Amino acid sequence: MTTKLALVLGATGGIGGEVANxxxxxxxxxxxxxxxxxxxxxxxxxxxxxxxxxxxxxxAAAAEGASLxxxxxxxxxxxxxxxxxxxxxxNTIAAARANGARIILPGTVxxxxxxxxxxxxxxxPQTPRTRKGKIRxxxxxxxxxxxxxxxxxxLIVRSGDFxxxxxxxxxxxxxxxxxxxxxxxxxxxxxxxxxxxxxxVPDVAETMVRLIELGDLEDFATFHMEGHWDADGxxxxxxxxxxxxxxxxxxxxxxxxxxRLLTPFMPxxxxxxxxxxxxxxxxxxxxxxxIDRLGAEPKTPLDDAMRATLGAMGSL
Numbered sequence: 001m002t003t004k005l006a007l008v009l010g011a012t013g014g015i016g017g018e019v020a021n022x023x024x025x026x027x028x029x030x031x032x033x034x035x036x037x038x039x040x041x042x043x044x045x046x047x048x049x050x051x052x053x054x055x056x057x058x059x060a061a062a063a064e065g066a067s068l069x070x071x072x073x074x075x076x077x078x079x080x081x082x083x084x085x086x087x088x089x090x091n092t093i094a095a096a097r098a099n100g101a102r103i104i105l106p107g108t109v110x111x112x113x114x115x116x117x118x119x120x121x122x123x124x125p126q127t128p129r130t131r132k133g134k135i136r137x138x139x140x141x142x143x144x145x146x147x148x149x150x151x152x153x154x155l156i157v158r159s160g161d162f163x164x165x166x167x168x169x170x171x172x173x174x175x176x177x178x179x180x181x182x183x184x185x186x187x188x189x190x191x192x193x194x195x196x197x198x199x200x201v202p203d204v205a206e207t208m209v210r211l212i213e214l215g216d217l218e219d220f221a222t223f224h225m226e227g228h229w230d231a232d233g234x235x236x237x238x239x240x241x242x243x244x245x246x247x248x249x250x251x252x253x254x255x256x257x258x259x260r261l262l263t264p265f266m267p268x269x270x271x272x273x274x275x276x277x278x279x280x281x282x283x284x285x286x287x288x289x290x291i292d293r294l295g296a297e298p299k300t301p302l303d304d305a306m307r308a309t310l311g312a313m314g315s316l
Contacts, residue, residue, distance in 0.1 A: 016072030107158030160197025165312035
């Protein structure tokens with residue numbers, strides 16, 4: 001990077017905030033674009049710029065002179081994905097083109113359909129069947145096209161389901177554990193014996209920044225993280241039990257059938273049930289390419305990560 005100036009879109013969110021924090025620690029000047037309606041603390045180390053990722057003018061102005069743009073922004077309230085997500089990405093690509101910047105995108109497993117499972121390399125075919133998966137796949141197609149034509153360079157780091165102190169919109173904090181109190185029950189979305197992949201958000205941010213700092217990346221670089229692989233679908237719950245201590249907390253199955261009945265009346269239920277297949281089939285990202293590049297994957301011990309997460313949730 002010729003200049004260590006980064007623009008972070010989504011700095012008030014979990015992964016965006018963690019990447020911004022790690023960049024600042026590595027000596028980067030960080031600009032953070034934020035909506036006027038956004039809440040939460042604003043890190044004084046960042047230059048906060050009021051604007052909207054849906055505004056090409058706002059993004060272009062905030063990105064002036066940047067060599068790195070972190071695209072970690074989601075639609076307000078996680079609504080209107082079909083009409084909002086791709087225009088926001090197009091604004092990021094345009095800003096990167098104008099500044100010769102590299103774009104970082106946190107990747108998801110939504111891009112993959114059942115045909116590619118269970119073991120996923122970076123070259124696995126992306127043939128999603130869900131609405132959100134098709135949008136995510138189109139995002140990556142546009143980024144790959146931009147890299148191929150020299151408009152921008154791209155880094156995608158793909159990982160499992162996020163959890164961590166700042167990951168407030170996650171399966172752990174919105175499904176498995178009720179925040180704000182010691183849980184009286186844990187809800188298990190998965191099926192015993194079916195593996196599932198998790199990613200501790202600070203480890204994901206650390207991986208992204210190490211790759212950027214290492215340099216010598218391809219114009220369109222993609223890496224998969226192993227994170228915490230729950231081989232039989234019980235290890236995350238077991239970690240929660242160990243961290244909570246005391247008498248074991250009862251574990252209940254997530255009521256998928258009831259949730260499906262509620263989808264016509266509750267948009268959130270439609271969002272959740274659309275991804276049910278990822279809990280019924282093992283989904284494992286293979287991290288060989290990342291190991292070859294970094295030598296080792298940043299990985300906080302599971303119980304340490306869980307203790308920090310539950311503490312931030314007020315669940316201890």
